[in-house]
Amino acid sequence: MRRLFIALITVVYSLLSQASQESERKEALQWLSELPEHGIDVQPKHWQLIGNTPTKDQIREVVNLYTWYMDAGILNRHYYQPGWTIKDVATSPKYSGLTPPLDRISPDVPEYKHLIKALKQLRNWKRNAYSLFPNDFILFDGDSHSSIKLLNQWLENLDLADDLPDDVYTQAHKDVLTEVQLRFKLVPDGRLGNMTRQALLSITNERIRTVKANLERLRWLPRTLPYPRVWVDIAGYTTRYQRNPKDSTTHKIIIGVPHKQSPILQSEIEKITINPTWKVPHSIAKSLLKKEKQNPGFFLREKFKVYKSWDDNSPEIAPDSVNWKAVTPKSFTYRLEQQPGELNRLGQFKLGFKNSFGVYLHDTDKPELFEKERRAFSSGCIRVHHVKALVETIAKEQGLASELKAALNGNYSDTLELKKKIPVYTVYFTAWPDKNGRVRFREDIYQLDNALISEF
Structure with missing residues (x-):
């Protein structure tokens, strides 16, 4: 009887554990599915892992990885932008459950939400441009069509135009599309046709990558400023x-x-x-030497004090006491200060x-x-x-x-x-x-x- 009771308890525990694990798996899948809205694409291997029968530790490992990505970025800032010196300290938000709310770990600045919105708009154009502007759809100067308003929205989201007329296809529309056509070496007729639509789609893809790159830069900053x-x-x-x-x-x-x-x-x-x-840096001082050579008396007229060397205690000397024509950038050892x-x-x-x-x-x-x-x-x-x-x-x-x-x-x-x-x-x-x-x-x-x- 005791053995039967233990076996029953083991089965119940196993079922509860499996149910809990399945609940965590579904929670993780839902959470991961929201990341692309923030410009973070989940790797196929992680989709596959969570989509099968992962252990609890595997689920938590994947969630922790993407939590880090959302907070501190996907890429190494020092490698992809070596001049970046702004420090970021990863946050550890308090939350209950397996997955942290994305608004608790994403950058807490107003601009972030606008970039997220722009990314969504651009992806919508990428997905729907073929159906909204099919191959046989062409606009000519003076045409009236309901799609003109949609075209205006697309061009505005691409930051290619402002305040175009919504009710008629005008010269202003043609001017914008002509610039696009010239960029892609198309016939510059200013009409919206098949090839011009493809060019706009190409720009859309570029804009998507640019928005995602700048969302990454925002994640490199401290979460709150x-x-x-x-x-x-x-x-x-x-x-x-x-x-x-x-x-x-x-x-x-x-x-x-x-x-x-x-x-x-x-x-x-x-x-x-x-x-x-103005204590002139050495690199700039050399360029000012060129001006003195070209226009003798430049240092005097521009109220520069000249010191014999870069030593803080070096003596001041009269600018006209130096034969500047004989001084070369390599032999220039003087310190300049503009008053x-x-x-x-x-x-x-x-x-x-x-x-x-x-x-x-x-x-x-x-x-x-x-x-x-x-x-x-x-x-x-x-x-x-x-x-x-x-x-x-x-x-x-x-x-x-x-x-x-x-x-x-x-x-x-x-x-x-x-x-x-x-x-x-x-x-x-x-x-x-x-x-x-x-x-x-x-x-x-x-x-x-x-x-x-x-x-x-």
């Missing part, structure tokens, strides 16, 4: 001072040229210098933060460059348009308005130490939502997408 913060959007040529998710001010910026890229980093703004002195004033390359303000690249945010002596659409002109530092307004805002919020006013009236170099350091992030995203939530696709200025996109 502090407020207030300064957000330097390199590829978007803008910086934002973000007080909270709904309150921010935006400024145009000038970034580093491709061969002197503005770095991707995380730091804290500690001080603001008014009327700064405060209207000619100073840093302008009136410098926002300093610790980093290994020697870069900072600053004003400029050439504000006309902010009128350019493509603004990669600097040697790595970030020049900020209307930086005075940003400085005044920070000073006011930190109770330093009177000190700032006194420094500005004094017309001399002065430094304000911030009472509370402000986190600053310089980042690089080639797909990013605008203020209305619509995802815009940017030029890959520094060619940082190539390796990353190849994995998606």
Whole structure:
């Protein structure tokens, strides 16, 4: 009797264990099926493993792996984007059950949801374009058709057009499609036909990979970011001072040229210098030597002090005491410092933060460059348009308005130490939502997408 009881208990336990395991398997399958919405594709071997009869340990191992992917990214950031120096600490959210809610481990920034939405829209076009715009469907100038509105939505989701007429096929439509046709070496007739649809599908696939790559970049950041913060959007040529998710001010910026890229980093703004002195980096000093050779007296006119060497205690020498024509870039050992004033390359303000690249945010002596659409002109530092307004805002919020006013009236170099350091992030995203939530696709200025996109 006792043996029968033990056997019965064993059977019941086995059945309950199997039921529990089957429940966990189904939960894991459902959870994994939601990951592609976030730009994470589940590997076939993991689908196969969970789809068969996995052990509990195998189920948990797969779930833990993709939990890590959602939190910290799929790819090694140091391999696919070597210049990425922003640190990320993996989170350990508390939750009950086998699978963590995806909204507890995905990036907690508003832009993430907009990128997810854009990915869904692009995938819908990829899936439905053939049925919506069949092979025998062609639009000509002046045509009216219900599909024109759909075409407009597709072109907007691809970030190829804005505000096209919904009721008639116009020259504006033709201009957009002509650009697409020229890109793919098609007959540039501006009509929507079979080959042009294929070209749009090709762009759709490119956009999908770009969105997935930028979702990956978001996962490389800390899941939550502090407020207030300064957000330097390199590829978007803008910086934002973000007080909270709904309150921010935006400024145009000038970034580093491709061969002197503005770095991707995380730091804290500690001080603001008014009327700064520009201590010229050695690499830039050599380029200024060329200007002195071409225009003798350049150093004097531009108010540069010249020091005999890079030693901090080296003596100052008169710029006209050196035969600059005889100096070569290789023999150039002098240190240059440009004095405060209207000619100073840093302008009136410098926002300093610790980093290994020697870069900072600053004003400029050439504000006309902010009128350019493509603004990669600097040697790595970030020049900020209307930086005075940003400085005044920070000073006011930190109770330093009177000190700032006194420094500005004094017309001399002065430094304000911030009472509370402000986190600053310089980042690089080639797909990013605008203020209305619509995802815009940017030029890959520094060619940082190539390796990353190849994995998606």
